[in-house]
Amino acid sequence: xxxxxxxxxxxxxxxxxxxxxxxxxxxxxxxxxxxxxxxxxxxxxxxxxxxxxxxxxxxxxxxxxxxxxxxxxxxxxxxxxxxxxxxxxxxxxxxxxxxxxxxxxxxxxxxxxxxxxxxxxxxxxxxxxxxxxxxxxxxxxxxxxxxxxxxxxxxxxxxxxxxxxxxxxxxxxxxxxxxxxxxxxxxxxxxxxxxxxxxxxxxxxxxxxxxxxxxxxxxxxxxxxxxxxxxxxxxxxxxxxxxxxxxxxxxxxxxxxxxxxxxxxxxxxxxxxxxxxxxxxxxxxxxxxxxxxxxxxxxxxxxxxxxxxxxxxxxxxxxxxxxxxxxxxxxxxxxxxxxxxxxxxxxxxxxxxxxxxxxxxxxxxxxxxxxxxxxxxxxxxxxxxxxxxxxxxxxxxxxxxxxxxxxxxxxxxxxxxxxxxxxxxxxxxxx
Numbered sequence: 001x002x003x004x005x006x007x008x009x010x011x012x013x014x015x016x017x018x019x020x021x022x023x024x025x026x027x028x029x030x031x032x033x034x035x036x037x038x039x040x041x042x043x044x045x046x047x048x049x050x051x052x053x054x055x056x057x058x059x060x061x062x063x064x065x066x067x068x069x070x071x072x073x074x075x076x077x078x079x080x081x082x083x084x085x086x087x088x089x090x091x092x093x094x095x096x097x098x099x100x101x102x103x104x105x106x107x108x109x110x111x112x113x114x115x116x117x118x119x120x121x122x123x124x125x126x127x128x129x130x131x132x133x134x135x136x137x138x139x140x141x142x143x144x145x146x147x148x149x150x151x152x153x154x155x156x157x158x159x160x161x162x163x164x165x166x167x168x169x170x171x172x173x174x175x176x177x178x179x180x181x182x183x184x185x186x187x188x189x190x191x192x193x194x195x196x197x198x199x200x201x202x203x204x205x206x207x208x209x210x211x212x213x214x215x216x217x218x219x220x221x222x223x224x225x226x227x228x229x230x231x232x233x234x235x236x237x238x239x240x241x242x243x244x245x246x247x248x249x250x251x252x253x254x255x256x257x258x259x260x261x262x263x264x265x266x267x268x269x270x271x272x273x274x275x276x277x278x279x280x281x282x283x284x285x286x287x288x289x290x291x292x293x294x295x296x297x298x299x300x301x302x303x304x305x306x307x308x309x310x311x312x313x314x315x316x317x318x319x320x321x322x323x324x325x326x327x328x329x330x331x332x333x334x335x336x337x338x339x340x341x342x343x344x345x346x347x348x349x350x351x352x353x354x355x356x357x358x359x360x361x362x363x364x365x366x367x368x369x370x371x372x373x374x375x376x377x378x379x380x381x382x383x384x385x386x387x388x389x390x391x392x393x394x395x396x397x398x399x400x401x402x403x404x405x406x407x408x409x410x411x412x413x414x415x416x417x418x419x420x421x422x423x424x425x426x427x428x429x430x431x
Contacts, residue, residue, distance in 0.1 A: 009217050011101060011210035012059070013310045016198065017272070018224060019062035021306050024276035029065075032143055034197050037061025039139035041204055042188060044132070046178040057132050058204060060108040064136055066227060067092030067109070089113050090425040094418060095230070099223045101216070104130075112136040115170040134172040138163070138179060141170070143192070152189045214261055221268040228271050229411070230418055232282045234361055235274070240411035241355035241404045242348070243267025245393075246319075248400045249347045252392055263344055266319035270348060273302030273321075300324050301333040319344035323352045328383040346386040350376070350393060353385060355404060369397065 023029045040061045044054040067088040093110035096102040111133035114121050123129055145159045160183050182188045191200060225239035247264035277299055281292050304321035307313050322336060322345035329337035357375055358366045373394055380387030393400060
């Protein structure tokens with residue numbers, strides 16, 4: 001396969017996509033992170049923060065609840081006086097901290113629930129707390145106070161009184177003063193609930209320094225894979241396995257290095273829509289009911305439309321989101337058939353099935369090599385999967401499987417470190 005020109009990807013667009021994915025889990029969360037990002041960026045500009053700080057504020061606002069691994073975690077954080085809010089903030093920090101582009105954002109997120117308390121919030125356990133954390137804190141509390149009815153202009157006075165009178169000690173005085181200057185503008189409040197808020201943030205977040213080449217995109221999507229997979233120990237290594245198998249199959253089929261990397265990226269992103277699936281379904285120890293399976297089937301639809309909003313990801317999106325489409329048309333959610341299904345999507349389909357059936361899941365043990373090959377060949381004969389790609393996998397089974405095992409061992413090691421850190425957070429705040 002020949003190289004095609006790779007259009008560089010907006011880091012902001014990717015963050016916005018991840019934010020939208022995280023908010024899909026409940027209608028109560030709709031636009032919450034975008035509202036916080038908008039409020040925080042307005043306050044940052046009102047304080048004349050440098051553009052890089054404002055940019056970090058937007059990204060931190062978009063991702064501040066990414067550490068809410070369950071619906072319960074997310075909904076609890078929506079209460080103005082949230083109970084034990086620090087766990088999801090710390091988890092968000094742990095998920096994002098290892099990538100250079102996310103380091104400043106991760107630190108902001110870590111402390112975004114820390115109250116000011118007349119200056120005590122300047123630092124925590126000897127570490128200086130970023131001003132941006134306190135901005136996100138105020139923006140978050142304003143956003144959770146907004147009700148669907150009555151109109152936002154009517155609510156503005158009540159929300160302002162709540163923030164400035166009853167809870168003013170929670171917030172940095174300079175940040176409160178900036179909010180006072182903003183709150184008198186009806187446009188400020190109307191923008192927060194605008195259906196156009198995403199475009200407003202997109203315009204505010206456009207910066208040349210936020211453009212990713214293919215190598216950087218690969219690094220960012222590895223972090224996304226952890227956010228997608230680490231919600232459950234049963235999926236904790238899945239995307240890493242799919243990514244490495246897809247890349248190995250592409251190279252065996254003589255795809256170029258760049259095109260093979262695109263498939264690897266697609267592997268990391270292929271289950272981004274699963275952020276909308278309740279953890280109870282992901283971890284169910286028995287076979288899913290028809291209703292539960294229908295809910296599970298929505299994840300590829302969400303993946304497609306989430307990634308479709310990122311300019312330059314068209315090929316990668318098709319590889320990622322069509323991994324449950326089948327040559328015989330019996331896949332989902334679009335029922336693409338025959339030659340309309342690209343070779344990249346066919347590779348991803350084989351990589352996903354192979355990885356899934358060889359992994360341990362809540363309801364079964366992973367298949368042996370012999371049994372896995374039998375299942376894949378049967379699916380090839382029935383035109384569920386591409387028989388040629390299945391034969392390539394069979395021919396190079398042990399080399400490809402070894403790569404999968406090594407990649408998943410590394411992912412599991414990272415997952416164990418992650419869960420160990422979470423345990424420390426739990427003991428720190430709950431015991």
